[in-house]
Structures are given as structure tokens and as C-alpha cells.
Amino acid sequence: MLADIFPTGWHATEMAGVYPGDSVVIYGAGPVGLMAAYSAIIKGAGKVMVVDRQNDRLKLAEEIGAIPVNDSEVDPVEFVKDQTLGFGADRGCECVGYQAHDPGGTEHPNMTLNRLVDSVRFVGGLGVVGVFLPQDPGGPDKLEQQGQVAFDYGNYWFKGQTMGSGQCPVKKYNRALRDLIAGGKASPSFLVSHELPLDQAPEGYKNFDSREDGWTKVVLHPAGT
Amino acid sequence: MKAVVYKGPNDVSVEEIPDAKIEHPADVLVRITSANICGSDLHMYEGRTSFEPGRSFGHENLGEVVETGPAVSKVKVGDRVVLPFNIACGFCKNCERGFTNYCLTMQPEPKLAGAAYGFADMGPYQGGQAEYLRVP
Incomplete structure (x- = not known):
């Protein structure tokens, strides 16, 4: 957990500027999104909302004290505004990336970014750790193939938001997060669903990639379990 | 040693590849005990990146140090280690400012x-x- 996902989730909340009491919306309840939600809760956020549509992931979000939001059932932007007196969340994290897609499976690389801007309040902070790439030859349209997304910059600028993005500098956080675990204040392994020998990696990839129910995080053990 | 090898879109297999080894005096060699599958591995697994077939995945790694290069003094054989996914030198312009995620010399x-x-x-x-990982 300390090699990537816990520091990366923490980094998303750092870039967003999460402060005690804040309302926070997280797009994506994969391992990094769940770690971002967990980090926000550890930091004392007043309300954490996690948007996804996989019930196993949303259940984990609920178990750690976040509000699950199923975007195949409700409009997540409206939901967040309803939960925040119409203002939008104080902070938002994007933990999905360029392969964001609608419930039908069609990719919209700008979907979570624009929802993020829309559901975070004026002068709010955004942390984007979902992966975006300079080129994506397999992308759904010409713009995305050149690594460009139709971002609602006007709305973002008008709202005076700030955004941090990119990969996490793990060493900035891993010592502190290790000590949170060692001190019994954090247990990020709550999301691990499968521990497999190396030989079963193909099965792990297949099930994790197809979002099979219950496959929330796969740990491989090359040296045996 | 055995490793997960990327064969092409949606296709990985566990195969024998050349053993990881010390290649630089500051390297250590780690016997991997846990290596997670990450969501970012899935972008590569689905063939949506420039990741080359024949290479192996895995950037969430834990293990035990089994060998150290001659320039390594603090880390000892037998140490249990968790490895940041970033590989960074610690002395370039970006690393010195804490941006080990954008190291200029290891890229x-x-x-x-x-x-x-x-x-x-x-x-x-x-x-x-x-089974094993070279840690620069």
C-alpha cells in the first residue's frame, strides 16, 4: 500500500488542499480513489463523497465512513450540490483518468474532470492523480488521440479554482503514512480482496480489469503466501 | 526467474525471464514478497499505452534485500523494504526540491x-x- 496507492491517494488530497471540516468529492472508488477518501477522512474532512458505479467499491467507501454515490443511478454533480447547500464540495479529487467512461462503457476522457470542476465550489481545490497521457492512439476521438481533452476551462477559471496534477512523489509521504499504519491509526489493506501466487497473475489481471464483483485489489506473492 | 510478462493487449503470462541482477554499484537486489496489480497497470494491460510487449509490470513492490551493490552502506541484506514506485536519484534539480516523481537522471x-x-x-x-527486482 505504501509503494503507491496510499501515498497517491494522500497526494490527491494534499493537492486539493483538504483541511479539517472540508467537504470532499472523490471521483473513482478504485484503490487510489478509496485511498484518497481514506486520507481525507484521516485528515478530518467533514463529509466525503465517493463517486463510482461498482457496488463492491462503493460498499468499501461506505465502510470507511464516506458517502457512496452511484453515478449510474444519480447525477453526481447534483448529488454533491444537494449535500453542500448548493455550493459544491470544498475540495475534489480525480482518481479515474483518461479512460473515464459512461455506464454504457463509452469513453469520455473529459467526463470526470468536468464533473470535478462542476461539483466543487468557487475557489475550491482540485487534485488530479488519475492518469492522462500526452498521446493516446487508441483514444475515442481525434482530440484525445493527441492527448487533449475538452476541459471546461471557462467554468474552472470563472470559479477561481486551483488544480494540482501528476504522479505522486511517494517519498514525500511514505514515512509518515508508514507511521500512521504502525501506530494503529490507518489500515489501508482494508481494500485487499485477493492474495494470489504469481502464477495466477493472468487470472488477477483478467478479473480486476473486467471489474468482476469483489475484485477490489489484487496482491501477488511471488515468494509464496 | 519467473515474471509477469506483457504479451499484448489483454494478454499477460508468467514466464521465465533473465534473472534481475546488480547493474550499478548503488543498486540493491530484492526478493519480492508482495507485488500488487494497480489500476494504472490496467491502462497498459489494455494496450492503451506505449508499453512494450515482452516487458514486465509491477510498481507496488515489497520484499527482502538479498544483495547490495558495493556503494550501498545503509541498506543491509535481510532488510524488509517497501519500494516507492518512483525511481529517483535524490540529487537532480527536481529531486532536490522533493519532486522525486519527476527525477531527471533516472529517466x-x-x-x-x-x-x-x-x-x-x-x-x-x-x-x-x-521473483526478484533490481532496485536502482
Whole structure:
């Protein structure tokens, strides 16, 4: 957990500027999104909302004290505004990336970014750790193939938001997060669903990639379990 | 040694590849005990990156140090270690400012920055979904 996902989730909340009491919306309840939600809760956020549509992931979000939001059932932007007196969340994290897609499976690389801007309040902070790439030859349209997304910059600028993005500098956080675990204040392994020998990696990839129910995080053990 | 090898879109297999070994005096060699599958591995698994078939995945790695290079003094054989997915030198302009995610010296392509284990466009390093891992 300390090699990537816990520091990366923490980094998303750092870039967003999460402060005690804040309302926070997280797009994506994969391992990094769940770690971002967990980090926000550890930091004392007043309300954490996690948007996804996989019930196993949303259940984990609920178990750690976040509000699950199923975007195949409700409009997540409206939901967040309803939960925040119409203002939008104080902070938002994007933990999905360029392969964001609608419930039908069609990719919209700008979907979570624009929802993020829309559901975070004026002068709010955004942390984007979902992966975006300079080129994506397999992308759904010409713009995305050149690594460009139709971002609602006007709305973002008008709202005076700030955004941090990119990969996490793990060493900035891993010592502190290790000590949170060692001190019994954090247990990020709550999301691990499968521990497999190396030989079963193909099965792990297949099930994790197809979002099979219950496959929330796969740990491989090359040296045996 | 055995490793998870990327064969092409939606296709990985566990195969024998050349053993990881010390290649630089400051390297250590780690016997991997846990290597997670990450969501970012799935972008590569689905063939949506420039990740080259034949390379191995794995950037969430834990294990035990089994060998140290001659320039390594603090880390000892037998240490249990968790490895940041970033590979970083600690002395370049970006590392010195804390941006180990954008290291300039471990990334061999001068126009890019940042390196990682088994990751598209993040240097030539093998991944840790394998029995052993070279840690620069």
C-alpha cells in the first residue's frame, strides 16, 4: 500500500488542499480513489463523497465512513450540490483518468474532470492523480488521440479554482503514512480482496480489469503466501 | 526467474525471464514478497499505452534485500523494504526540491522526467511482479 496507492491517494488530497471540516468529492472508488477518501477522512474532512458505479467499491467507501454515490443511478454533480447547500464540495479529487467512461462503457476522457470542476465550489481545490497521457492512439476521438481533452476551462477559471496534477512523489509521504499504519491509526489493506501466487497473475489481471464483483485489489506473492 | 510478462493487449503470462541482477554499484537486489496489480497497470494491460510487449509490470513492490551493490552502506541484506514506485536519484534539480516523481537522471529520455518500475515511458526498468527486482 505504501509503494503507491496510499501515498497517491494522500497526494490527491494534499493537492486539493483538504483541511479539517472540508467537504470532499472523490471521483473513482478504485484503490487510489478509496485511498484518497481514506486520507481525507484521516485528515478530518467533514463529509466525503465517493463517486463510482461498482457496488463492491462503493460498499468499501461506505465502510470507511464516506458517502457512496452511484453515478449510474444519480447525477453526481447534483448529488454533491444537494449535500453542500448548493455550493459544491470544498475540495475534489480525480482518481479515474483518461479512460473515464459512461455506464454504457463509452469513453469520455473529459467526463470526470468536468464533473470535478462542476461539483466543487468557487475557489475550491482540485487534485488530479488519475492518469492522462500526452498521446493516446487508441483514444475515442481525434482530440484525445493527441492527448487533449475538452476541459471546461471557462467554468474552472470563472470559479477561481486551483488544480494540482501528476504522479505522486511517494517519498514525500511514505514515512509518515508508514507511521500512521504502525501506530494503529490507518489500515489501508482494508481494500485487499485477493492474495494470489504469481502464477495466477493472468487470472488477477483478467478479473480486476473486467471489474468482476469483489475484485477490489489484487496482491501477488511471488515468494509464496 | 519467473515474471509477469506483457504479451499484448489483454494478454499477460508468467514466464521465465533473465534473472534481475546488480547493474550499478548503488543498486540493491530484492526478493519480492508482495507485488500488487494497480489500476494504472490496467491502462497498459489494455494496450492503451506505449508499453512494450515482452516487458514486465509491477510498481507496488515489497520484499527482502538479498544483495547490495558495493556503494550501498545503509541498506543491509535481510532488510524488509517497501519500494516507492518512483525511481529517483535524490540529487537532480527536481529531486532536490522533493519532486522525486519527476527525477531527471533516472529517466534516460532527455525530453522526459520521472522513472518507475515496469511502467510506460518511465524508463527501461523491469517491474516487480517477478521473483526478484533490481532496485536502482
